[in-house]
Amino acid sequence: MLTKEQIAQRIAKEVKDGYYVNLGIGIPTLVANYVPKGIDVEFQSENGVLGMGPFPFEGEEDADVINAGKQTITTLPGASFFDSSMSFGMIRGQHVDLTILGAMEVAENGDIANWKIPGKMVKGMGGAMDLVASAENIIVAMMHTNRAGASKLLKRCSLPLTGVNCITKVVTNMAVMDVTDKGFVLLERAPGVSVEDIKAATEGNLIVEGEVPEMVI
Amino acid sequence: MINRTVSSVEEALEGVKSGMTFMVGGFGLSGIPENSIAQLVKTGITDLTCISNNAGVDDFGLGLLLQGKQIKKMISSYVGENDEFERQMLSGELEVDLIPQGTLAERCRAAQAGIPAFFTPAGYGTEVAEGKEVRDFNGKPHILEHAFQADFAFVKAWKGDEAGNLIFKGTARNFNPVMAGAATITVAEVEELVPAGTLDPNQIHIPGIFVKRIFQGAKYEKRIEQRTVRQRD
Numbered sequence: 487m488l489t490k491e492q493i494a495q496r497i498a499k500e501v502k503d504g505y506y507v508n509l510g511i512g513i514p515t516l517v518a519n520y521v522p523k524g525i526d527v528e529f530q531s532e533n534g535v536l537g538m539g540p541f542p543f544e545g546e547e548d549a550d551v552i553n554a555g556k557q558t559i560t561t562l563p564g565a566s567f568f569d570s571s572m573s574f575g576m577i578r579g580q581h582v583d584l585t586i587l588g589a590m591e592v593a594e595n596g597d598i599a600n601w602k603i604p605g606k607m608v609k610g611m612g613g614a615m616d617l618v619a620s621a622e623n624i625i626v627a628m629m630h631t632n633r634a635g636a637s638k639l640l641k642r643c644s645l646p647l648t649g650v651n652c653i654t655k656v657v658t659n660m661a662v663m664d665v666t667d668k669g670f671v672l673l674e675r676a677p678g679v680s681v682e683d684i685k686a687a688t689e690g691n692l693i694v695e696g697e698v699p700e701m702v703i
Numbered sequence: 704m705i706n707r708t709v710s711s712v713e714e715a716l717e718g719v720k721s722g723m724t725f726m727v728g729g730f731g732l733s734g735i736p737e738n739s740i741a742q743l744v745k746t747g748i749t750d751l752t753c754i755s756n757n758a759g760v761d762d763f764g765l766g767l768l769l770q771g772k773q774i775k776k777m778i779s780s781y782v783g784e785n786d787e788f789e790r791q792m793l794s795g796e797l798e799v800d801l802i803p804q805g806t807l808a809e810r811c812r813a814a815q816a817g818i819p820a821f822f823t824p825a826g827y828g829t830e831v832a833e834g835k836e837v838r839d840f841n842g843k844p845h846i847l848e849h850a851f852q853a854d855f856a857f858v859k860a861w862k863g864d865e866a867g868n869l870i871f872k873g874t875a876r877n878f879n880p881v882m883a884g885a886a887t888i889t890v891a892e893v894e895e896l897v898p899a900g901t902l903d904p905n906q907i908h909i910p911g912i913f914v915k916r917i918f919q920g921a922k923y924e925k926r927i928e929q930r931t932v933r934q935r936d
Binding site: 531532533534535540541542543544546547548549550551552553554555556557558559567568569570571573574577578597601608609610611612613614615616619620646647648649650651 | 734781784801804808809812823827829830831871874879880925928934
């Protein structure tokens with residue numbers, strides 16, 4: 487099984503030269519640490535910055551320069567700041583090439599739930615609904631099962647939805663899958679994890695075609 | 704030059720009343736109108752509806768108005784990191800309308816720009832779309848969202864001049880520019896207020912026409928919510 491860091495490492499391989507990328511909070515934020523050297527990428531944070539850099543050195547934090555997770559950050563040469571409307575114009579207008587976000591549940595038809603557990607947790611959707619409704623290329627980073635061992639890759643989401651029919655790829659601690667009209671297509675399995683293990687941990691329709699290679703991280 | 708300056712935060716907030724709807728700029732604690740919020744706490748007015756991306760933290764930002772139970776309803780996109788907020792929401796004391804962040808920004812901008820409503824794909828097929836008109840454009844479903852209507856907008860900028868022109872800094876810009884001019888009265892507070900003619904007109908982010916009253920904040924705490932740093936090698 488992959489660690490959260492390794493999930494981020496695997497997703498980083500999907501980031502291509504020239505991409506503008508929006509990273510969600512949690513595992514997606516870690517992806518920035520593993521982007522292959524030699525390719526040019528700019529990270530967008532929906533609170534209004536493009537060209538996000540690493541955390542500042544101690545003593546150089548600026549309350550006026552944060553990311554969507556409210557963490558202090560820095561900017562890289564070529565960076566820009568803008569207002570919230572323009573930021574979501576970038577997202578809604580499909581100028582952002584890749585969106586990476588976390589999820590509580592993903593369904594075999596590409597539905598996603600990640601903002602609310604009725605009666606328990608209601609923090610809000612933030613920018614997630616805007617992102618999933620407009621982005622063409624969305625990768626979900628998540629654990630394959632919950633703490634109790636129940637699958638988070640379902641036939642239908644049980645939690646309130648964030649978006650419908652929008653997720654195209656999922657990377658979990660067990661597998662890499664495309665989300666297609668027919669269901670989850672298994673592309674790669676984590677080192678030491680068998681196809682049978684993945685089938686057992688996936689409630690939604692899992693399509694296995696031929697040999698499934700082990701991930702290279 | 705039309706002078707938009709007021710001499711004090713008290714004067715800036717003249718006319719605020721219980722039951723009003725306010726827009727409040729900021730993302731997290733970044734770029735929030737600290738001085739206006741502190742003064743709103745002092746006025747003791749209640750039953751407020753606040754349109755703001757977040758609700759502050761327990762002891763800062765809009766959290767201060769929540770502590771005094773001055774807010775009746777919050778319209779936000781994300782409200783984590785605030786225990787008192789959660790308590791009031793779960794107990795039913797506080798009404799909360801959660802809406803997508805891009806929709807929140809655009810409903811402000813629409814109000815600023817005189818656009819009564821617009822279609823967006825955000826939230827289609829979710830709770831957010833309940834009761835809203837759906838229409839297909841280019842083969843894709845969109846939902847109808849309306850411009851906000853607010854009595855006051857409280858925004859915060861880095862620099863401003865007597866004419867009400869504003870310049871923002873970093874990600875403290877966020878919702879402030881789209882709320883300016885989006886309410887009946889816009890109050891801008893700035894870290895540095897300069898005479899007209901000092902700021903380069905090419906560098907103005909928000910023209911003074913969108914700002915009714917401007918003042919220099921007495922002090923800024925500019926609290927950091929998540930201090931993240933890296934070590935020097």
